[in-house]
Amino acid sequence: MAGGKQDKALSVEATLGVLRAAGEATRLRLIALLAESELTVKDATAILGQSQPRISRHLKLLTEAGxxxxxxxxxxxxxxxxDGPSGDLARDLVNRMSVEDPVLVADRERFKALRRAKAEEAAAFFARRAKTWDQERSLHAPDADVEAALLAAVGDTPFQSFLxxxxxxxxxxDLLREHYVSGLGIDASQEMLSVARANLAQSGLAHAQVRHGDICALAVPPKSFDLISIHQVLHxxxxxxxxxxxxARALRPGGRLLIIDFAPHDLEFLREDHAHRRLGFSHDQMERWLDTLELDLDAVTDLAPADSSDTKLTVTLWLARDRRIVTDVPLADPSREVA
Known part of the structure; x- marks a missing residue:
């Protein structure tokens, strides 16, 4: 039988492998924690109160078991x-354990304390950056207007994967959380990722993760995402x-690319004070780039600031679609990185 439950079935050997891997107290506690959120070795060491080599060994065994x-x-x-059948079996085991078990309760309390500490660290980072960001925000349309235009461009139809x-x-x-089944965010800044992780944890967003990476050299499989966004990054x-x-390489056939950035402007101080490399992008330039990549431009939206002047910025949204024909060929799992 193709598709359906059969795709999520495990062989006898694979099932035994998962059960053997989970059949130890520390590893079962780790699985219970990982069912709620991703962790580092440092996180797990702090929560479980065990040595780094011991935790690393247990994580290695769980990794090898898939x-x-x-x-x-x-x-x-x-x-x-x-996200596959081995993970589903592990989640089933967690769901069958008592939430009132004193060991698991203590683990959750330490996990919550760790999250609070990270949230405080993220807030401190924001405080250091707030002045610069507020100055830049004041130059263009309110964030609420940009987000409303973004939601209108994406539409109401749900989709599988978001990058x-x-x-x-x-x-x-977070904004598109109701639209996708699985989401992945990539950023080059470790500090920003700490902020993102704290925000996702606070909002209870379990079907999205963030990763460190270079958006000019993506470690994701090709043809694996239905929607990809690049929000205020290209400049x-x-x-x-x-x-x-x-x-474009990471888009599935028929997938969409949403770009949000500035229209051309002459605010040179953004180069000097805000590390901007490019002073906006014209419609023609963006359309040429997209056409070269075999992407069709579906829609363009310009959001001019309320106070139109030479010292203000226009935000532009470009929505493009991969012109390849959608087929029934199985696609790569976007949750797995490639070398």
Whole structure:
């Protein structure tokens, strides 16, 4: 039988592998924690009160059994349950355990304390950046107007997978949470990822993750996302076309690319004070780039500031679609990284 439940079935050997991996107290506690959120070795060590080598060994065994995935991020490695049948079996085991078990209750309390500490750290980072960000925001249309236009462009039809490039605080992952089944945000800043993780945890967004990465060299499978967004990122890049090419590579046939950035302007101080590399993008330039990548421009929306002047910025939304024909060929799992 193709499709349906059969796709989620495990062989006898694979089932035994998951059960053997889960059949130890520390590993079962780790699985219970990972069912709620991704963790680093440092996180798990602090929560479970065990040594780093011991925790690393248990995580290695769970990884080898296909129960969890590992995502290197600089000097750190993040772990989470897989989205496939092995991960589903592990989640079933967790769901059958008593939520009032004193060991699990204590683990959850320590996990909550760890999250609170990270949220405080994220808030401190925001406080340091607030002045610069507020100055830039004051130059263009309110964020609420931009987000409303973004939601209108995406539409109401749900889709499977969402990739947010340069995710920053993870705002778009949260904004579009009702639209997608699985979401992934990628950013080059470790500090911003800490903010995003704190935000996703606070909002209870379990079907999205964030990863450290270079949007000009994506470690994701090709043809694996239904919607990809690049929100206020291209103007920071020396080579925006390269980032667009990487995004196009990751789009499924018929998938959509949503770009939000500034229209052309002459505010040179944004180069000096805000690290902007490009002073906006014209409609013609964007359409040429997209056409080269075999993407058709479906819609363009310009949001001019309420106070139109030479010192204000227009925000433009470009929505493009991959012109390849959708087929029934099985596609890659976007939750898995590639070398």
């Amino acid at each position: 129960v969890i995935l590992r995502f290197p991020e600089g000097a750190w490695v993040y772990y989470r349950l897989t 947010d490039l340069g995710t920053g605080t993870g705002r778009l992952l 920071y890049l020396d080579d925006p076309a390269r980032a667009l090419a990487e995004a």
